[in-house]
Amino acid sequence: MITIENVSKMFKTKAGLVTGVDEVSLDIRKGEIYGIVGYSGAGKSTLLRCMNILERPTTGKVWIDNVDLLSLSSKELREARQSIGMIFQGFYLVSSKTVFENVAFALKAAGVPKSKRKNRVLELLELVGLREKANDYPAQLSGGQKQRVSIARALANNPKVLLCDEATSALDPGTTKSILKLLKKINQQFGITIVIITHEMEVVKEICNRCAVMQEGRVIEEGSTYEIFANPTEPLTKAFIQTVLSFELPAKLLENCTGTLMRLQFRGDIAGEAVVSDMLQTFSVSGNILHGKVEYIGETPLGIFIMEMTGERSEVDKAVAYLKERVNQLEVIQHA
Amino acid sequence: MLDRIIELLPELNTAFLETMLMVGISLLVAVLIGLPMGILLYVTDKGLFLENKFVKLVVGIIVNLIRSIPFIILLVFLIPFTKLLTNTTIGPLAASVSLSVAAIPFYARIVESAAREIDKGVIEAAVAVGASPWMIIKDIIFPEAKPGLISGLTITAISLIGYSAMAGTVGGGGIGDLAIRYGYYRYDDTVMFTTVIVLIVLVQFVQYLGDFIAKAVNKR
Numbered sequence: 001m002i003t004i005e006n007v008s009k010m011f012k013t014k015a016g017l018v019t020g021v022d023e024v025s026l027d028i029r030k031g032e033i034y035g036i037v038g039y040s041g042a043g044k045s046t047l048l049r050c051m052n053i054l055e056r057p058t059t060g061k062v063w064i065d066n067v068d069l070l071s072l073s074s075k076e077l078r079e080a081r082q083s084i085g086m087i088f089q090g091f092y093l094v095s096s097k098t099v100f101e102n103v104a105f106a107l108k109a110a111g112v113p114k115s116k117r118k119n120r121v122l123e124l125l126e127l128v129g130l131r132e133k134a135n136d137y138p139a140q141l142s143g144g145q146k147q148r149v150s151i152a153r154a155l156a157n158n159p160k161v162l163l164c165d166e167a168t169s170a171l172d173p174g175t176t177k178s179i180l181k182l183l184k185k186i187n188q189q190f191g192i193t194i195v196i197i198t199h200e201m202e203v204v205k206e207i208c209n210r211c212a213v214m215q216e217g218r219v220i221e222e223g224s225t226y227e228i229f230a231n232p233t234e235p236l237t238k239a240f241i242q243t244v245l246s247f248e249l250p251a252k253l254l255e256n257c258t259g260t261l262m263r264l265q266f267r268g269d270i271a272g273e274a275v276v277s278d279m280l281q282t283f284s285v286s287g288n289i290l291h292g293k294v295e296y297i298g299e300t301p302l303g304i305f306i307m308e309m310t311g312e313r314s315e316v317d318k319a320v321a322y323l324k325e326r327v328n329q330l331e332v333i334q335h336a
Numbered sequence: 337m338l339d340r341i342i343e344l345l346p347e348l349n350t351a352f353l354e355t356m357l358m359v360g361i362s363l364l365v366a367v368l369i370g371l372p373m374g375i376l377l378y379v380t381d382k383g384l385f386l387e388n389k390f391v392k393l394v395v396g397i398i399v400n401l402i403r404s405i406p407f408i409i410l411l412v413f414l415i416p417f418t419k420l421l422t423n424t425t426i427g428p429l430a431a432s433v434s435l436s437v438a439a440i441p442f443y444a445r446i447v448e449s450a451a452r453e454i455d456k457g458v459i460e461a462a463v464a465v466g467a468s469p470w471m472i473i474k475d476i477i478f479p480e481a482k483p484g485l486i487s488g489l490t491i492t493a494i495s496l497i498g499y500s501a502m503a504g505t506v507g508g509g510g511i512g513d514l515a516i517r518y519g520y521y522r523y524d525d526t527v528m529f530t531t532v533i534v535l536i537v538l539v540q541f542v543q544y545l546g547d548f549i550a551k552a553v554n555k556r
């Protein structure tokens with residue numbers, strides 16, 4: 001649906017040439033929710049803005065729905081943009097217009113006659129759950145409500161693609177959840193392809209089918225969200241995963257721990273407890289699960305346990321090797 | 337003193353109407369030409385949807401050029417132009433020419449800075465939705481900048497009241513003219529005093545009205 005080919009974007013600044021995006025190629029499929037994560041300044045927004053040519057790539061190509069966006073005249077580009085919705089961290093509603101007028105503006109921009117606008121706007125406000133706020137001004141709304149209005153505006157002209165630039169970063173966790181739920185509903189109900197930019201891995205975990213990790217303008221790792229969570233390879237990816245999957249063990253616990261401490265990770269299709277009990281029967285070690293949780297990456301469970309193992313060092317080593325064969329990931333945190 | 341004022345009333349009335357005429361005409365011209373010029377300065381700025389270095393530079397230079405000339409000199413400088421346009425160099429209509437020329441760049445800069453107050457993201461969201469430049473100007477920039485445009489018009493009107501008094505001294509008529517003719521050349525304190533009061537009341541009224549309207553249209 002969205003094809004980015006060798007896109008680079010340089011900025012001329014007083015300090016010289018700054019690279020925003022560096023030779024990025026991506027293929028985002030129809031109907032998926034695609035996440036792009038990275039720290040601030042990684043080039044995420046610039047890349048996203050290249051997808052609707054708010055930023056014209058210095059080099060490279062951009063196709064949306066098989067249309068080469070860089071070949072379009074400015075009028076054609078305006079028409080193409082009507083089928084590419086975009087929402088922002090700062091909402092960017094027109095403060096002098098009511099909620100209704102804000103949404104209606106998108107229809108007006110697309111040349112929808114006035115008589116047809118009203119029903120469509122009300123339908124959109126119904127979809128985002130703000131029908132009763134139609135005549136309010138943005139200043140009267142909460143952050144979550146403002147983002148809902150901006151979603152309604154972005155969806156007004158039935159876009160094929162929705163670009164989200166840190167759409168939930170200004171919102172509290174509860175509101176973030178509800179906005180993500182709305183995005184998911186939109187994706188499922190209308191089959192709209194969604195691209196989400198965020199610095200929060202939690203957002204990716206929640207709704208993205210696939211994701212890419214960006215650093216210094218480049219995409220350093222890409223894959224299905226589950227694979228990225230289960231088998232991250234780049235250090236930065238691991239750091240991002242940690243923010244969701246890690247849990248702090250109390251220092252006291254680590255101090256008092258006499259055995260070998262390890263972290264086990266099970267993929268959804270492995271029955272974690274069974275593997276551990278098999279191991280305990282095969283080797284003369286004893287195991288004690290200190291902590292465990294199951295994270296759902298999308299729909300698929302990923303289990304993580306912290307286990308303390310005691311016994312002869314040689315037996316422990318054998319047991320660890322046995323487990324390593326059978327679990328998705330095993331990391332010895334602390335030896336006895 | 338009261339007798340003197342009553343005696344003066346017809347002349348004061350004429351002077352007041354002349355001032356209103358001069359300010360009114362130049363304010364109208366400021367809106368008709370200065371407003372589009374200010375919008376042009378804004379939308380051709382770097383990073384905006386009609387970015388154009390050349391236009392921005394040329395319009396910017398013209399605006400600065402006129403603004404850097406003191407009004408009293410502009411008044412004299414524009415005499416041939418005034419003559420060409422109105423066939424005379426005296427009277428409120430003639431004075432309106434130089435007042436208008438001064439008002440255009442004055443208001444244009446105010447419009448530009450009022451538009452700059454709009455969050456760039458709001459403009460960008462409109463670009464992203466596929467709106468045409470004209471639609472963005474008409475439906476986003478105007479309504480969003482409206483309070484600033486109105487308070488800018490207030491500032492322009494008040495400056496023009498001041499300038500019109502200056503224009504009066506070279507035969508433009510109006511309250512300034514009255515003050516100079518009686519108050520300055522004939523040492524008539526009553527006239528001087530009365531015209532000052534009239535000017536103060538006028539300025540206060542314009543300011544109050546401007547603030548009131550600006551507040552009424554502000555939805556933020």
Ligand SMILES: Nc1ncnc2c1ncn2[C@@H]1O[C@H](COP(=O)(O)OP(=O)(O)O)[C@@H](O)[C@H]1O
Nearest residue numbers: 011013018019020039040041042043044045046
């Ligand atoms: N308009 C611009 N002018 C100059 N530099 C820019 C501009 N936009 C972005 N950059 C630079 O490009 C890099 C990537 O920025 P951005 O895409 O905003 O990152 P992110 O969204 O990941 O935080 C940064 O170094 C930033 O300073």
Ligand SMILES: [Mg+2]
Nearest residue numbers: 044045046166
């Ligand atoms: Mg960003």
